[in-house]
Amino acid sequence: MTERSNPFGPHNRSDRPVWLFAAAITTVLIALAIGSALTYGSVVVAQATVSISSVTTLTLQGTNPNGTLTADGSFTATLSLTVDNPSSRVLRLQLLAFSGWVEDGPASVGLNETRRLQDDRLLAGTGTRYFCRVFGESREVAGSVVPPASAVAFVFPYTLTRVVNANRFDAVRNITQYWASTAGSATAGTWIRWVRVHLVIEGVPVASSPTAAPHITTIGTIERMDGVNLAS
């Protein structure tokens, strides 16, 4: 501390160094506050602007001449998922849930009462349409990164064979046979998909405590959905 000339004793000192130190602390606090606001703002922008779009391509392998599935064939839905990230944050794909339904023609016309009871339904203007769930999967996706200010497309194939699920595969075979005979194409039945994606915002620590406030646990993740969920 600076010793000043002082008529009231040698112990009185100027508080100027304390003010200078306080000014330095104030600068640090302002920098931390602005940095926090920028970080928070970038997360809010990511939460508000990130969008997804999805397209599925259906492929039948191992088919008869009329296009229907053989017993050792396979039904593949290739999901092309595009994540558009206009924000300045790096995103990481964490969880992907995918469901796909094909319109159950035989059940709709009353040829298969068992499936008619099990199918998911879509209430249309003219009546109820029946859809057989072909895929219903949820999985963790590791290493899929979406850089800032970019759109990245990911491809996820989902394959159904008799080995994977015999009951479901037989149902799909039956449905493709129905559409091939009535509409001329095995894949003529309406296909409905639903995708749910969990994206993690990089650099945002995830609260692991069960007592953490809900907004702390959710602010670092982005959830997006696309398509129609017939199961809900």
Added chain:
Amino acid sequence: MASTLRVDLSDRAARLVRVALLSGFLGLAVGYTAFTSIFPNVTLPASEEPSLVLILGVLVASGLLAGLMTEDVRMGVIQVFLSIPLGLIIAFALALSPVLTGFLVVQADDIFSFVTRLGLPIYLIALPIYIITVLVGMLLRERFGLRSRSYFSASSTERRK
């Protein structure tokens, strides 16, 4: 007479400026700690959950510093009480800052109630911490004989008389 009045007014103005500066300093610390306690994982430094060490460290250090610069108890208490609403305003401004980017999906009054409600523990603990640390700071100020510039200039004037 006129010069005495002028000196008195300028002294009063200097005290008001000092109170305003110190209230702002304490309010900044309250606002920052309240914001970091509400959004610990998206602030600087980021952590999974609010850091008690960081919050108490900032509040205690700023209270002590403010005490070292405070001249009397009355002013100290006033600036402590002023710092709480100032801190609330600063925390609200920080929470509202994404509006500058054009992306604010929540209403401003919802954010205000959010910041008030979730920051309440900070506002409540800041008050006693500040009162204690400002008083401790003032004791240290007396111990080290710290005096403001106006004190020295007033002393010199009195000496000249």
